[in-house]
Amino acid sequence: MEFRKAHWTTRLKRFALGVDSWIDDTLWGAGRRAGEAYERVRSYADRLTVSGGKRVVAEVASEGLNVGIAGALVLLMLAIPAFREGREEALKHQVFAVTFLDRYGSELGHRGARHDDSLKLEELPDHLIKAVLATEDRRFYDHFGIDIFGTFRAITVNARASGVVQGGSSLTQQLAKNLFLSNERSLDRKIKEAFLSLWLEYRLTKNEILKLYLDRAYTGGGTFGVAAASEYYFGKSVKDVSVAEAAMLAGLFKAPTKYAPHVNLPAARARANDVLNAMVDAGFMTAGQIDSAKRNPATPVDRKRDASPDYYLDWAFEEVRKLAEDGKIGPDRVLTVKTPHDPAIQDRADHAIETILRQHGPAYHAKQAASVVMDPDGAVRAIVGGRDYGASQFNRATAARQPGSSFKPFVYAAALSSGLYRPNTIVTDRPVCIGNWCPNNYGRSYAGSLPLTVALAKSINTIPVQMSVAIGRATGETHEARAARIGRLKIIETARAMGLTTPLTDTVSLPIGAAEVTVMDMAAGYAVLANGGLRAKPYAAIDIHNSQGDLIYRHDRDDSTGKRVLSTQVSQDLNFMLSKVPTEGTGRRAALDGVVTAGKTGTTNGYKDAWYVGYSGNLVGAVWFGNDDSSETANMTGGSLPAMTWKEIMQFAHQGLELKPIPGVTPVIDPKVAALAKANAPAADTATPGAGAGHMPRQSFEVLSAVGAMFRTIEPVRAAGRTAQAGIQDMTPPGGASRIR
Structure with a gap:
């Protein structure tokens, strides 16, 4: 009998029917098994069913577990930033012991933890440790990093007192x-602080934490730790x-600047009394044991004549830490750093600022000032x-403020670099609008056509805006607003190359100084002009030795010299233009x-900030005056207190120096004065330590000043008119950012 092969469509139908049958059977079998499993689980769960009080406990525990899991996830998210802050490397990164020397090799000061100190915790006086614990954390050895009871107690006490007590x-x-962390008062910081405390408790023992605290806390007077x-x-x-x-030392931790005995001895003694009482309340000492201390309070040594350059040391310490982060000093953390610091110039700068603020600050409603003096190479x-x-x-000196017209040299540098302008280019002071x-x-007046040099000396506002356009x-852009934006971006690029590190926001008023800069950056930017066009990054370390005395870093060897950021021609042209500011412009x-100098004044809208930044061939200086809260002053301009202070500092700083010319500026010095200065200038290697490099004797400088005075007999008569004119030229009309000077 002959069988015929089924047609392929018939075979396909049979195959599909088989697949369908297999799927149905599999699903039915899986469902049946799942049902059986469910029945077994339900049967078992039925045996675990509770009622009454047991059921309430079970429900609460179940919900608590859910809430706990959710809370743990939230805490983990909050802890991640803190974990990033508190890595092991970060803890090691903080361990520095730095001794700073001035340019002559004399000890300048210390910064950082003295972790190489041979003193251990058990070698510290017992009464000192008790005094610290009594005032800072009585339950230190009982909690896990966060004192829950202490926190609730503080909340209760503060609530009753309606304030933080x-x-x-x-x-x-x-x-x-x-x-x-920083001292910022924010919820984010408190959260990080809590998690980092748990991390520290996990990583370190209680005694290690206590020793670190006693070594690291700021204790006023520029000191850190109880030993210092x-x-x-x-x-x-x-x-x-x-x-x-x-007790007096322990009292410093709460407010070191308020209770420092060299600042306010009565307040320090009152605080020490509180500490002694706290020791009795905590049960660490008896009333009889502290009686003698109360009757014979601590008397500190006289520090009134000390002049520690603490702002310099703080900045230098951060610079050393940056070198460590960049891997330039290896793993060493016990260091001796020789700095370019000049004690004589520092002392004169401190004295000049305090004297001028005391004499003229109240009249101008100015309460603060800052200054930086550096060499043209950034030292x-x-x-x-x-x-x-x-x-x-x-x-x-490292805080950002608006520079006003002192920013204009960066605008002119970009314009000169473009090849569109030269110092003798005729420009027109006329109304201009961007949008x-x-x-x-x-005064809302315009000067008409004038040379570019005069426009900069007179600090005319419209010209930098026209330059940006x-x-x-x-570049080929014809639309004015878009062209101005392209120009501003070029200005920002030039300012960045010259050393400004703060964010420069691109606004229409940027060319006349609306962006924020620091005093340090302004000095560095002008140093580019003083040295002929090379980048001058500020530095604090000439050389660094480790604890064994080995040289591990030298600036001239391990840091590349400044690269050229302005052409020789541009820097010389700009120097020539800026040299007219102190002789013919707003900086008289x-x-x-x-001494031939160059510079620029700056005054911001509302007279909130006043600047003078200037330089010679030897030194660069930047001076700022204003108020911490950015409140307005009483018509203070850069040509007033800042210019006066700059002269007071720099006149002294140039004593005895072998004067170097500013690139592109022909020295115009009376030959008799120059000859006398040269005759009295000592050799560089015979400079008296502490008196400034190459400073001539004070008597010689007085003779030189007297000779100079012979050629200025009519200057007082002219000064009054020039002062009034300079003040007017540098002033900013009240109103808007559009009139920043």
């Missing part, structure tokens, strides 16, 4: 803040402090970060006797 942070939390504070305030080892002295000789480090450690923004000069149009009060 008691802190809730544990000693571990305070250490976490000192090691890894004991030496500074009492002139003795911390091992030898009495109960009264220990920083002096920093004034404010008038009183004891009252505020905030360094105004609906129209800058104005003082011209730079943009040179900054003109030095017998």
Whole structure:
């Protein structure tokens, strides 16, 4: 019998039917098995069913578990930023012990933890440790990094007092803040602080935490840690402090600047009394044991004549840490750093700022000032970060403020670099608008056509704005606003290359100084002009030795020299133009006797900030005056107090120096004065330490000044008119950012 093969369509149908049958059977079998499993689970669960009180407990536990899991996830998310801050490397990164020397090799000061100190925790006086724990964290050895009971107690006490009278942070939390965080008052910081304290408790023992705290906390007067504070305030080892002295040291942790004995001895003694009472309340000592300390309070050594350059040391310490981060000093952390610091210039800068603020600050409603003096290669000789480090450690020399017209040299540098302008180019001071923004000069008047050099010397506002447009149009852009934006981007690029590090926001008013800069950056930017066009990055370390005395870093060897950021021609042209500011422009009060200088004044809208930044062939200096809260001054311009202060500092700083010319500026010095200066200038290798490199004797400088005075007999008569004119030229009309000067 013959069988015929089924048609392929028939075979396909049979195959599909088989697949369908298999799927149905599999699903039915899986469902049946799942049902059986469910029945088994339900049967087992039925045997676990509880009722009554047991059921309430089970429900609460179940919900608690759910909430706990959700809370743990939230805590993990909050902890991640803190974990990033508190890595092991970060803890090691903080461990520095740096001794700073000035340019002559004399000890300047210390910064960082003295972790190489041979003193161990058990070698510290017992009464000192008790005094610290009594005031900072009585339950230190009982909690896990966060004192829950102490926190609730502080909340209760503060609520009753309607203010903050008691802190809730544990000693571990305070250490976490000192090691890894800033003093910013925010919820984010408190969250990080809490998690970092747990991390520290996990990584370290209680005694290690306590020792770190005693070594790292700021104790006023530029000192860190009880060992340094004991030496500074009492002139003795911390091992030898009495109960009264220990109480005074422990009292510093709450507010070191307020209770520092060299600043306010009565307040320091009152605070020490509180510490002694706290020791009795905590049960660490008896009333009889502290009686003698109360009757014989601690007496610190006289520090009134000390002039520690604390702002400089703070900045230098951060610079050394940056070198460590860049891997330029290896793993060493016990270091001796020779700096370019000049004690004589520092002292004169401190004195000049304080004297001028005391004499003229009230009339101008100005309360603060800052200054930086450096060599043209970036070696920083002096920093004034404010008038009183004891009252505020905030360094105004590294804080950002609007520069006003002192920013214009960066605009002119970009314009000269474009090839569109030369110092003798004729420009027209006329109304100009970018969109609906129209800058104005003082008095809303315009000078018409004039040379570019005069426009810069007179600090005319419309010209930099016209320059930004011209730079943009040179690229082919015809639309004015878009061309101005292209020009501003070129200006920002030039300013960045010259050393400005702060974010420069691109706004229409940027060409007349609306962006924020620092005093340090402004000095560095002008140093490019003083040295002929090379980048001058500020530096604090000439050389660095480790604890074994080995040279591990030398600036001239391990840091490349400044690269050229401006052509020789552009820097010389700009120097020539800026040399007219102190002689014919807004900076007449900054003109030095017998020294050719260049510079620029700056005054911002509302007279909130006043600047003078200037330089010779030897030194660069930047001066800022204003208020910490950016409140307006009483018509203070850059040509007034800043220019006066700059002259006071730089006239002294140039004593005895072999004067170097500014590139592109022909020295115009009376030959008799120059000959006398040369005759009295000592050799560089015979300079008296502490008096400034190459400084001539004071008597010789007085003779030189007298000779210079012979050629200025009619200057007082002219000064009054020039002062009024300079003040008017540099002033900014009240109103808007469009009139920033």
